[in-house]
Amino acid sequence: MAVDKYVHSTVEAGKIVSAALVNGARVIGMTATEEIDADGDGSVYRFFKGVSGNLIPYEMKVYVDDAVTLAVDTDIGLYNPTAYNGDDGAVIDVDVFADSLDLAPSGGALPGTVAGATETPADGLCSIDIADRTKKIYELAGHTALTAKPGYDICVTTNTDTGAAGTVTIVALFLET
Numbered sequence: 001m002a003v004d005k006y007v008h009s010t011v012e013a014g015k016i017v018s019a020a021l022v023n024g025a026r027v028i029g030m031t032a033t034e035e036i037d038a039d040g041d042g043s044v045y046r047f048f049k050g051v052s053g054n055l056i057p058y059e060m061k062v063y064v065d066d067a068v069t070l071a072v073d074t075d076i077g078l079y080n081p082t083a084y085n086g087d088d089g090a091v092i093d094v095d096v097f098a099d100s101l102d103l104a105p106s107g108g109a110l111p112g113t114v115a116g117a118t119e120t121p122a123d124g125l126c127s128i129d130i131a132d133r134t135k136k137i138y139e140l141a142g143h144t145a146l147t148a149k150p151g152y153d154i155c156v157t158t159n160t161d162t163g164a165a166g167t168v169t170i171v172a173l174f175l176e177t
Contacts (some may be wrong), residue, residue, distance in 0.1 A: 020056055020175040021134055028055060028176050033169040036068065036158070043158045047170050050081050050151030053138030055174035057097065060124030062156075064103045068166035071103040073159040076124050078141050078152045092141050092149075094157055099127045103168070124170060136177060 010017045019025045032047045064071065075095035082089030101122055132140065138148035156168065 018177045020177045026176045027058065028174045029172070030174070031169065031171045033167060034156075035165060036071075036156075036168055037165045039158070041159055044079070045156045045158075045168070046079065046082075046153045047156060048154040048172070051137065051154055051174075053141065053143065053148040053150075053152055054136050054177050056134060056136055056177060057125055057128065057140070058173045058175050060097060060170060060172040061121035062098075062101070062103060062124045063121045063167075063169040063171070065167040068103060068164065068168065070160055070164075071158055074101045074103050075099055075157040075159060076101065077155060077157065078137070079155045080149065081151055081153045089153075092152065095127060096140050097125050097127055097154070098123070100159070101126065121171075124172065137174075 006022075008017055008022055011022055030048050030051075034045050034047065036043070036045060060076070062076070076098040077094040077096045078092040080088055080090050080092060101124070103122055128135075128140065137152055138145070141149070141152060143149065154170075154172070156170070
């Protein structure tokens, strides 16, 4: 038998829901580039500082130049900010967005900016389960609305040495709730 219903159960029940989940919301974009060194295992690069926990991660593309050849075990996750609000900068979830991401084959400039650049960026949100794609950052961090931090740092952790210094650029999009 055919159905005709809203896919969001709260909307189906006639209740108010965040616009991001039913009829559209503003997109927030962030981009950052870092020259990473062959610093060794466990280096943490803080790409975005104090990001609102109320944002829903939508897309995160990670571009790496050809110099970074050995970054085959890289994580993207959440940390407490440092010197931002008195937090200690400690890890919250090192790989909530991406676990064991292999950046070596995603080398190359942004497509179309350099002649012959055809490489595809790595998916910086590859560890988020499809069922969790509507969760806010604070929920992905394991927090509630009452325990959410005032901001989260989004960081890249290199679990294996990068092999050589190189450029990493992250372009991230979030839905505002």
